[in-house]
Amino acid sequence: MSGNPQSKHDAVVDELYAEAGHWKINTGEEKIHAKRVPGKWRIWKWIASLVWVPFFLGPYLRWDDRQAVLFDIPNRQFHLLGVTILPQDFWMLSLLLLFFAILLAVVTALAGRVWCGFFCFQTVWTDVFTWLEEKLEGPPQKRKKLDQGPLTLTKVRIKATKHLIWIVIAALTGISFVAWFTDAYQLWIDLVNFNLAPTAVITILLFIAGTYVLAGYLREQACFWLCPYARIQGVMVDNTTVLPTYDFHRGEPRGRVKKGAKDADSSTGDCVDCNQCVAVCPTGVDIRAGQQEGCITCALCIDACNSVMEKVGRPKGLIRYESLDMLNGKENRPMHKRPRVWVYSLVLLLAITGIGYGMATLDAIEIKVIHSRQPLYVLQSDGSIQNKYTIKVLNKLTEDLKVSITVPGVDGAVLVGADEPVTARKGAVTPRTVFVRIPRDKLKVESQPLVFYAESTDKTGKRLVSKRESVFIGPKQ
Template identity: 40%
Template sequence: MSDKQPEQSAAEEVPAWQPPRLVQARVASADDSSMQIEEIRAKIYPRSVTGVFAKWRIILVLATQAIFYGLPWLQWNGRQAVLFDLAERKFYIFGIVLWPQDVFYLAIILIISAYGLFLFTALAGRLFCGYACPQTVYTEIFMWIERKVEGDRVARIRLDESPMSLRKFRIKATKHFLWLVVAWWTGSTFIGYFSPIRELGVELIHFELSFWQWFWMIFYSFATWGNAGFLRESVCKYMCPYARFQSVMVDKDTFVVTYDRIRGEPRGRRSKKVVPSEAGLGDCVDCTICVQVCPTGIDIRDGLQYMCIGCGACIDACNQVMDKMNYPTGLIRYTSESGMLDGLDKKQARQRLFKPRIYVYITLLSVFIIGLLVSLSLRSPLRVDIVRDRGVLGREIPGGLIENVYRIQVINMSEQDQKFVLKATSKDIGQVAVLVGEGNEQEIDVPAFSNQWVPMVIRIAAEGAAKGLHPLTLYIENTDRTKGTLSAQHDTTFFVPNE
């Protein structure tokens, strides 16, 4: 019995299409555990490929990185358009400023992201992983640098197998230098989302960054270098939780990268002149190019596996081989299990995608998105908080007056400096005077995107005032209506002492 027979028998046991339960590998017995360990340790040398899906990966890499690297440099009304200022506890997102009190919006955004992930996975599997995931995107960038410096697959294998020499050291050093430049640029940009990036550049040149700025810049840079340069597919195969729970959301109608086993088997090598049907062969020529181009090193012909990130590299590679053999393309393609087994065209297979679960996801996603947009549009750019001075609930002062002392916080979330006037009314205690600040004024200045805590005194006439607590409503509005109308109100109480 030859050494290849066990592998062939294992292949025969693989069903026509592995359903969404996602098989891990084609391993037949527990005695092969050492083989699995070697597979984890083995370095993968993906072969470069061209085609429709390769072009889409390039487009998505350029688009996502243009957003990531360019967004911090955008300006909005004289400030950074997108800035998550943790020190000041403000999140600037173009014309919106979120404060700690706006944690509700963060929760809604997380819910929208979750439902978006559910919907996208139910429709197209791990397509996000193959085209827009940061791990995939930076791996593609680092692999592009590696191919430019070291060459394509065969050249890289030969270089790694060769003994250390001056040439090998120079090539490896050049590659890692370029990797570190990209990683440092990425880490610096990441910090630019949390500190003003224009000031950050000056501080970096003069080595004036704070400890935590240095820490996170170095940490994120080395994380990018390590994940994209060394770990690569291991992150997708062994570390990413999304790869594990996607099987819950994938079913037989989900579009995934699929090998048409009915058409391709039995596989075998042959010349162009051989007619597959006459030779008892399928269309698969067993060239293994689909395995060579796979960034995670799997064989898609073994069925759908959780390690598949849906990048479509194997589709491009297989279509090129089919063109050379003058066979129809699509031996490996994006389709569903039901579409392949039932012989459906793309339109018919897509129609099966939309089932009650998909409509539930779309409905919930639409409700949360509309609710978020409506809430943001109706959100008042002025907020007021009042805290009573518990040490002095109420006291009589000369002039026949009773006063209560408070502290008031005025939050101006608009883009202009504002001057606010405060008034108060109560049905129980008659005329009310409101004085704020150290100078007991009736107006308060609050700069744009800032808040101020100031002392506030409310006074009433002591004559005729009933003892005890009285409800009181405080009104605040801006004085310059050319900057827009800003107003708010806050209910509190006024205490009239017994003596």
């Protein structure tokens, strides 16, 4: 019977169901009031949340006479300090998105949902909202009592203050988002004067509603049911991934510590079954039941467990960052000796190198040369051959430029229609029709290579040059 494949399959399924039976997934039937315990990982969590400070302050930085970073969608321009990126250069955006997508996959494969636990906007905003809730309403038990208590003036005052602050934070979030797409200072002027554009008003209102509902009410439910990352993380994590892990070898069997007992009971493990790891979990899972969908790798359970271990006189690290293979003694290689770490790092390096190359070689002006097809060439009365071209000058700067067009290097070539410089408008493409004439006796081949040069200087006196290859078509020789 033991060799029957069906029996083995049934045994595995039973084991999985038994494990899943220990999982706790809050489907919204109760509100989680997570306890806040000080510790190393709580400090790191607050430090990591500071990555969102530039989201609020970034739009107010200036560069010369404009906003330092501005996504100017109406004019299809992206200003980054002294560089203006136009749609023609958005291939770099693809590399940037590839870089962050792979980075997310790399971090997840190596250390689980670190993004979710420390950096995700849902996690950070929820943490701020619940911190304010605790400051106004007290610790978890007091908050639960207030929620269940009768409606009094004190309760109305506390709740109204909390929700008002939540709405203010949500409004600042929406305004800060819009400020990246328009001049931030003008945005506040229009806001004070009730003169905001309809698009800005709708966007801000959507952010207010979204932030207020997601961070104030849904909280961990957004991580469970709305976030697609929670669904796909399972294919990125394996037994070598370093995660907050309960050391069941050391912790089991669990046993309470009796009051006044000086020495640990040798018949029980180090876990004293205090449930503090569950009390501090923002999603309400029990890490002792193994890795679960609700675990966002915030490591707050590590702080809670370590504080209890200190109190009962037992070693820290009952819950710690560890891989399952390391926990079971199957893996002892450091992170830098794992092949996939090097593969991921190589892909990341290639992506960031491409972005760096693109930024370094980004020209302030670019030209495109379009050869007229009808006719390919015209025989002039003086015997010279003439070709017609449309020159398109792209100016990526925030100032108009006087751009000179030349065709050097071709014996006898005369450029007609480019006597005056082209006034290239800022952030736009300016066309100019020109003609190139070459004496027939100077034309040795049917298709003669040509190189058009566009030259100008910016307001600092820096020389700007762009070139584009084309051809000069003549009669068959």
